[in-house]
Structure formats: structure tokens, C-alpha cells
Amino acid sequence: MRRRRYWLWTAALCGYAFLYVPLLIVIVYSFNDSRLNAEWVGFTLDWYRRLLADDGMLVAAGNSLLIALVASAVSTVLGTMAGVAMYRYRTRLLPILVLTPIAIPEILMGVSLLIFFVMLNFTLGLASVALAHIAFCIGFVAIVVRARLSGMDESLVEAARDCGATPWQAFRHVTLPLIMPGVIAGALMAFTLSIDDFVITFFTAGAGTVTLPLQIYSMIKIAVTPEVNAVSALLMLLTLLLIVIASKLSPSLYQSDQETPA
Amino acid sequence: MTPRERAARAGRWLVSGPPLVYLVLFFAVPALIMVLASFRTPGEFGGLAPLVDESGRLDLNIESYVRLITEPVYAQVFVKSVGYAASTTLICLALAYPLAALVAQSPKRHRNLLLLLVILPFWSNFLIRIYAWMIILGPQAALARTVNAVLAWFGADPVALLFSSFAVLVCLVYVHLPFMVLPLYANLEKHDPALLDAARDLGANAWQRFWRITFPLSLPGVYAGAALVFIPALGIFAIPDILGGPDDSLIGNVIKQQFLETRDWPFGSVLSIMLTIAALVLAGLAAWVGRAGISGQRPGRA
Structure with a gap:
């Protein structure tokens, strides 16, 4: 048994190394004092300084933030509604519409929205990207909210209704506070997904609009420079923060058999 | 209908209506428009030709579908994409099993952290994860220099690691690994350790215990993970686009090319529809096999 565990640890450590060494x-x-990403020369913060002076990058970062804020706000409201509806009512159509965008390859949603916007003569830009992001974020929020609801004691809502609360009051004062950690976790997830999205943005942004992932894409298509490392490191830090907060709020995000405490 | 019933029905529509309308408008309608576009004629300057031509006739045809069948190069790209996705799935399974098993066997208080560590890289930007492999596999990096030094010692010609099928496959595995670990862990964690103890008492060695008990019981998790890896891997375009050579164009790259470069939207739509059908059939199959696996799961038979 001990030998087996030893073997398992070694294999799993290799797995973790495979996951983390590339990011490290x-x-x-990003702190290396050399244009080539080939060997360590010396420590510098030059690439971060250059990043802050790069207007194109700053515009892209601003666009990404704006889109992510709008997309996560709207998709949190719609996704919470979808999660509640899927949990409470027996609907057939809604789960299909909510889950299919997550199940199929992203490129399909990208190209179908491209045709859709162009046929409607809708100018491709920030608005079309935000509308597209909302569509794929709804499903993720709905899943987290539904998971949170299934850990909730339904008799609390019944008690509120028996005490004379309207359905809205019961939702507002009983259900919503109880599922709030799930809602916030879903919002953070939507924000992260939106700010990181490349594929759907690539097809719906049009020629003139740039987001951070699009900017990174055009930079690495030309050359590998440490400036990309610097922006990547900052983006990773932001994502890490959001996800750690989200997972603290909603452990069911990464646990399969969680009895979520209320 | 009592007032309370009427209120309940109104509430139902108030709650499910807005997300339903949004997803119909921005998911279902675009999908249907794409189906319609696949029967139209490409425009003179790209995009789509007018739906109604000069003589006032509705311009719908199946030429793009005919092209898909008569030009074997597209079937070959599909086969190549399936090959890459299948290889990715198998390699992910081999790498994910020890990770999932370790997390499932570790003490309860460590499990969440170990699992979070598997998922975290997935939350870093997709392009950054591709970019990381550009650095690692780059011609001036330590890995390529070591490999080529060894090859030179054997008298072989140097190879390029970047812009190759190897780079595409490594990155496909890297990007999709967490999707395999999660369902496998969810399954392994539920196994009853008493089964393994019983098998040991009856004289089964570690190898037999794994292949005759653990692995058959984990099949629902394996199928779920395989679907979660295979389907997105089938439609990927950024990884071959950035890390691949000229021969590594997959179906996602051809779709991207039809929409943004060649601008033959009807044909791009046909290819997208084929990809959608493949993805939905596979997802349905995985769900069906998974369900059959759970209901037919009896420890005595496994």
C-alpha cells in the first residue's frame, strides 16, 4: 500500500508540475532583463513600466473592463433568474438554451453571432461583444445558483409563505439572502470568463475594437516579447484573486458532494 | 384558477421569461440564421448574396453542401480534427487518473485545496496558456536546445518543436486536462474502499484491483471527462493557429478562414453545422452512456 501511494504521489506531482511550470x-x-524569453539574464521591472506607457494596451484593458462589468452585471441577473427557474419549475426549453452554449465549441457561437449582427446591420464593437458575452455567461451563473439552491432548506420558503409573505417577499427576504454567496460567486465567474474570453470576442469585435485577449493575440502572432509576459502576469493575478474569492463563497464550485451550509 | 395559482403562474413567467427571451434572441435565432445562411449563395464581395435575387426569386440552394461532399479535403480535415481530439482525450485520461486518484484518496481536509490547484490554471487566460508553450518550445529555449543536442549526438537533423503537431497536441492536453480531472475525481471519491480491501483479502494484486474494480467503476467519470475534453478540443482554432505548422489546420481553422479570410459564409455555415451536429451527438452519447453506466453499476459484477 505504501509503495502504491509513493507511486501515486510521484505521478500526481508530475501532473501538478505540468499544470504550473508553464505559467510560472x-x-x-516577465521580470527578465532580456528581449528573448530564452534564459535568465537579470531582474527588471522595465516590461511593466513599458506596459503602463503602452496606449494600445491601456485602451484594450479599459475596453475589457467595461465589457466585463456590463456582461457580468446583466448575466448575473438573468443567470440567477434562470437558475431559480430551472430549480423551481419543470421547464424543458430553458435548460437546453442555458446549457447548450456551454456544451458546444465556442467558435460556433462566435460565427453564428457574427452572421446575426451583420445581417441586422448591427455595428460590431463593444456592444456586440458585451451582448455575446452575456449570452454565454448566463449558463455559468445559472449552474452555480442552481447548485446553491439545491443545498437550501425549502421549508424556510414555505414557512415565509405560510406567515403571509408574497412570493416576491419570500424570495427577497428568504431565498435571495441564502443564495447570495452563489450569486456573487456566479458574478465573479462571469466577470472572469468575460475578461478572459478570446474566441467569441474574436468573431464579434469587428475590426476597430480591441480587448486585452485580442491585443495579446495580435502581439504573439508577430513576436514573443516580455511585454506579453508582463500583461499576462497581471491578468493572472487578477483572475486568481477573483476565483479564490468566488471559491470561498461557493465551495460547490469545486466540490461534488458538498452539503452547502446555509 | 385561484388568485394564488394565477400569481404562481405569473411569477413563473416573470422568473423564466427574461433569460429565455435573451437566449432565444442571442443564441437560438443566430443558430437558425446560420442554418438558413448555409443554403444561400456567397456574396460577390464576401458575406452573403441578397436572399431575393434580381428576378425576384428566393435564392436558396444546396451548393455548399455539395461542395462539402465533393471536395475530399474537408472530410480529411474533419478526420484530422477527430484524430487530434481523440489523442488529446486519451493523453488527458492517462495524466488525469493519478491526479484524481490522489485527490480522492487524500484526507478530506486537503481535498479542496488539491482540487482547487487543478482548476486554477483553467481560470488563467486561454491565450496566456498557449503563449507559455511558445516560450517553452521556442527554438532558443533550453528544451529545444537539449533535444537538438541529443539528436545531433546521434547524428540526426535538428527538429523544430514550435510550429509543429507536437506543440499543438501538448497544448491541447494542457488546456483540457482540468476537464478530465473533475468528473474523474467526482466519481473516484464515491468508491467504497471496502471493495478494494475485500479484493485484497481474496488475493488480488494492485494491478488486478485497479483493472477489475477501480477502473470499471470509474467508467461513468471517464465518459463524462472524455466528452468534456473531446468536444471543445474538436472545435479549437487558436492552438493550431498559434502553435501549429502549415499542416496542422483543423476544422476550427477552416471555419475561421471561411468567415474572416475567404469570406464564404454559406460554406463556413455548412462546416459549423457539421461541427455542431458532431458536438451534440457526442454530448448526447456521453450523457446516455453515463446514465446507463450508473444504473448498470453493480459492485458484484464489476
């Missing part, structure tokens, strides 16, 4: 290399080289 990106971060380490």
Missing part, C-alpha cells in the same frame, strides 16, 4: 515561466520571464 511566463511570470518569471
Whole structure:
């Protein structure tokens, strides 16, 4: 038994190394005093300084933030509604519409929305990207909210209704506070998904609009530079923060058999 | 209908209506428009030709579908994409099993952290994860220099690691690994350790215990993970686009090319529809097999 565990640990450590070494290399080289991402020369913060002076990058970051804020706000409201509806009512159509965008390859949603916007003569830009992001974020929020609801004691809502609360009052004062950690976790997830999205943005942004992932894409298509490492490191830090907060709020995000405490 | 029933019905529509309308408008309608676009004629300057031509006739045809069948190059791209996705799935399974098993066997208080560590890289930006492999596999990086030094020692020609099928496959595995670990862990964690103890008492060695008990019981998790890896891997375009060579164009790249470069939207729509059908059939199959696996799961038979 002990030998088996030893073997298992070694294999799993290799797995973790495979997952983390590439990301660590990106971060380490963002502090490297060399144009080539090939060997360590010396420590510098130059690439971060250059990043802050790069107007194109700052515009892209601003666009990404704006889109992510709008997309996460709207998709949190719609996704929470979808999660509640899927949990409470026996609907057939809604789960299909909510889950299919997550199940199919992203490129399909990207190209179908491209045709859709162009046929409607809707100018591609920030608005079309935000509308597209909302559509794929709804499903993720709905899943988290539904998971939270299934851990909730339904008799609390019944008690509120028996005491004379209207359905809205029961939702507002009983259900919503109880599922709030799930709602916030869903919002943070939607924000992260939106700010990181490349594929759907690539098809719906049009020629003139740039977001951070699009900017990174055009930079690495030309050359590998440590400036990309620096922006990557910052983006990773932001994502890490959001996800750690989200997972603290809603452990069911990464636990399969969680009895979520209310 | 009592007032309370009427209120309940109104509430139901108030809650499910807005997300339903949004998703119909921005998911279902675009999908249907794409189906319609697949029967139209490409425009003179890209995009789509007018739906009604000069003589006032509705311009719908199946030429793009005919093209898909008569030009074997597209079937070949599909086969190649399936090959990449299948290889990715198998390699992910081999790498994910020890990770999932370790998390499932570790003390309860460590499990959440170990699992979070598997998922975290998934939350970093997709392009950054691709970019990381550009650095690692780059011609001036330590890995490529070591490999080529060894090859030179054997008298072989140097190879390029970047812009190759190898780079595409490594990155496909890297990006999709967490999707395999999660369902596998969810399954392994539910196994009853008494089964393994019983098998050991009856004289089964570690190898037999794994292949005759653990693995058959984990099949629902394996199928779920396989679907979660295979389907997105089938439609990927950014990884071959950035890390692949000229021969590594997959179906996602051809779709991207039809929409943004060649601008033959009807044909791009046909290819997208084929990809959608493949993804939905596979997802349905995985769900069906998973359900059959759970209901037919009896420890005595496994």
C-alpha cells in the first residue's frame, strides 16, 4: 500500500508540475532583463513600466473592463433568474438554451453571432461583444445558483409563505439572502470568463475594437516579447484573486458532494 | 384558477421569461440564421448574396453542401480534427487518473485545496496558456536546445518543436486536462474502499484491483471527462493557429478562414453545422452512456 501511494504521489506531482511550470515561466520571464524569453539574464521591472506607457494596451484593458462589468452585471441577473427557474419549475426549453452554449465549441457561437449582427446591420464593437458575452455567461451563473439552491432548506420558503409573505417577499427576504454567496460567486465567474474570453470576442469585435485577449493575440502572432509576459502576469493575478474569492463563497464550485451550509 | 395559482403562474413567467427571451434572441435565432445562411449563395464581395435575387426569386440552394461532399479535403480535415481530439482525450485520461486518484484518496481536509490547484490554471487566460508553450518550445529555449543536442549526438537533423503537431497536441492536453480531472475525481471519491480491501483479502494484486474494480467503476467519470475534453478540443482554432505548422489546420481553422479570410459564409455555415451536429451527438452519447453506466453499476459484477 505504501509503495502504491509513493507511486501515486510521484505521478500526481508530475501532473501538478505540468499544470504550473508553464505559467510560472511566463511570470518569471516577465521580470527578465532580456528581449528573448530564452534564459535568465537579470531582474527588471522595465516590461511593466513599458506596459503602463503602452496606449494600445491601456485602451484594450479599459475596453475589457467595461465589457466585463456590463456582461457580468446583466448575466448575473438573468443567470440567477434562470437558475431559480430551472430549480423551481419543470421547464424543458430553458435548460437546453442555458446549457447548450456551454456544451458546444465556442467558435460556433462566435460565427453564428457574427452572421446575426451583420445581417441586422448591427455595428460590431463593444456592444456586440458585451451582448455575446452575456449570452454565454448566463449558463455559468445559472449552474452555480442552481447548485446553491439545491443545498437550501425549502421549508424556510414555505414557512415565509405560510406567515403571509408574497412570493416576491419570500424570495427577497428568504431565498435571495441564502443564495447570495452563489450569486456573487456566479458574478465573479462571469466577470472572469468575460475578461478572459478570446474566441467569441474574436468573431464579434469587428475590426476597430480591441480587448486585452485580442491585443495579446495580435502581439504573439508577430513576436514573443516580455511585454506579453508582463500583461499576462497581471491578468493572472487578477483572475486568481477573483476565483479564490468566488471559491470561498461557493465551495460547490469545486466540490461534488458538498452539503452547502446555509 | 385561484388568485394564488394565477400569481404562481405569473411569477413563473416573470422568473423564466427574461433569460429565455435573451437566449432565444442571442443564441437560438443566430443558430437558425446560420442554418438558413448555409443554403444561400456567397456574396460577390464576401458575406452573403441578397436572399431575393434580381428576378425576384428566393435564392436558396444546396451548393455548399455539395461542395462539402465533393471536395475530399474537408472530410480529411474533419478526420484530422477527430484524430487530434481523440489523442488529446486519451493523453488527458492517462495524466488525469493519478491526479484524481490522489485527490480522492487524500484526507478530506486537503481535498479542496488539491482540487482547487487543478482548476486554477483553467481560470488563467486561454491565450496566456498557449503563449507559455511558445516560450517553452521556442527554438532558443533550453528544451529545444537539449533535444537538438541529443539528436545531433546521434547524428540526426535538428527538429523544430514550435510550429509543429507536437506543440499543438501538448497544448491541447494542457488546456483540457482540468476537464478530465473533475468528473474523474467526482466519481473516484464515491468508491467504497471496502471493495478494494475485500479484493485484497481474496488475493488480488494492485494491478488486478485497479483493472477489475477501480477502473470499471470509474467508467461513468471517464465518459463524462472524455466528452468534456473531446468536444471543445474538436472545435479549437487558436492552438493550431498559434502553435501549429502549415499542416496542422483543423476544422476550427477552416471555419475561421471561411468567415474572416475567404469570406464564404454559406460554406463556413455548412462546416459549423457539421461541427455542431458532431458536438451534440457526442454530448448526447456521453450523457446516455453515463446514465446507463450508473444504473448498470453493480459492485458484484464489476
